[in-house]
Amino acid sequence: MQNALASFRSRLASLGETGRKRSPLLRRVPPLHELLELAARVGYGARGFVYLSVGLLVLFATLNMIGDAVGVRGALEWLSQRPLGRVWMLLVGLGLSAFVLWRLLQSVFDADHEGTSRDGLMTRMGQLFSGLSYAGLSFAAFSLFAGPPANDPSEGVAQSRERAAMLLDLPFGRWLLIAAGLTIFGIGVGNVVKAWREDFSEYLHCSPKMCRRVTPLARIGHVARGLAYLPLAGLVVQAGWRVRTAEVTSFGAALERVEQQTAGNWILGFIALGFVAFGAFSFVEARFRRIRPPRDLKHPSLPLG
Template sequence: MPSPLASLRSRLARAGDFGRRKSPILRRVPPLHDLLEPASRIGYGARGFVYLSAGVLILLAATDLIGDAVGTKGAIAWMALRPFGRLWLLLVGLGLSAFVMWRMLQVVFDADHEGIDRHGLMTRMSQAFSGMSYGFLAFSAFGLLFHAPENPAAADEARSHEQAAVVLALPWGNWLLAAAGLVLLGVGVANVSRAWREDFTEYLACSPRTCRRVAPLARAGVIARGLAYMPLAVLVILAGLRSRASDVATFGSALDAVERQPAGPWILALAALGFIAFGAFSFIEARFRRIRPPRNLAL
């Protein structure tokens, strides 16, 4: 008996064949197999652009050239207020959507051939969480096309307080909010751990010399991402324990809290350089990443 995934692949393939037989326009569209690689590379490039922008803005905040630090979502909101902001938002939203599509193919169709052993399933689960987070980011970009608040940071913080208040209103809401903070803390620790144990050049089709040069960019970027989660996680945990929705912070305000500590600007500058490094590595992945087609995907 075929597995559910095999049945899904078969149905999608039949739907693609049926559409091409019935529509002359669809017959001119290249098969999904041929579109997959360029779309995935665009997705990696969009991710790199977002992290590079966030890193530059964090660095400017650390040196007091702008007011507040921002995360990836804040960087997208910052774009909305710049000249040609709607065009930037549209391009970034489409690029991130392409990246989410690639993550879906990695998870559902095992595009990287990870298998179903323990390591493979853990890798695909991580890719699923990554896909969801970038899906929310793409949704934010498209949402800002229709409504860009004058102060995105304040609007984002107000939304975070409202969401925290909804959680706190639930039975055992304070513990649920604290648990959400622990999950964020776990994500941060997992990123730092991953930075030391993972071979980030495994999927790159580049020379050994190039791989050796770009691997430190990936490690620095993943460490910075992991450490950047931790202040936000601590604030969410404390908000849950104190049952105060107003204590919940956004990613950017959590970084601002770090900046106010002794040596905070230096710590923030290091985090910014890490974000920039991760953005640069994403561009390298856009160029050299092995994009292997999923098995039995014949749309």
């Protein structure tokens, strides 16, 4: 499998170089590895914009400056209804599509050189699932660009319950729904663990002083992301245990339930600030991350870096 991927990458790079040599027009186009680096940086910027928007909207909700708390998709819907909303959705959709491409290079083509060890494969698997989730967000942004969102804010909850009902209708559906909830719980815990174990400066190309200043943003952001998943995970597990789809809700609605609890505003405020921190760190990555497209996509005469 690895040899097949390496052969495909090598042929792709060779085809690009041949085209650049034969066409004056193509010679003006940057090499493929430079285009991929640009796509990755644009993608990190788009991710930063999305999380910064979500964090600010959740923070405004806790301060009663706007309505209920919203999730990521809810934030996109809110932005789409502002002035130039469709322009924002088009830019966000394109940016997230670029990020999905980068996640594909990381997971399938091992752009970060994680290798095939157990830890390396786990990291690449996480990058693949991350790419799939951002592909869904990119599709949502393009859908909002194509037309206005539904006016009913409960539509997302209804869709989640429909999916849960379909799962419950399958053989062992109850346990499948519980497994789905435990998977969401695992993603949340994984983010919290990553906040303390990961060396986020490893992937940054900046001075040691600046790395020390910006890596706390990544740690706070991952803790906040992890905590935000836990309420939804608990509700999904509860729905499977009780065989009641009414327990299932959306990400944004789960945050609203947190807000209704004792000290919920404080918890939600921390999550909101964590989202803002994660968005800010994504902007740092857009500028300083070491982007290393797969080696075979680089021309042999160029340094691998």
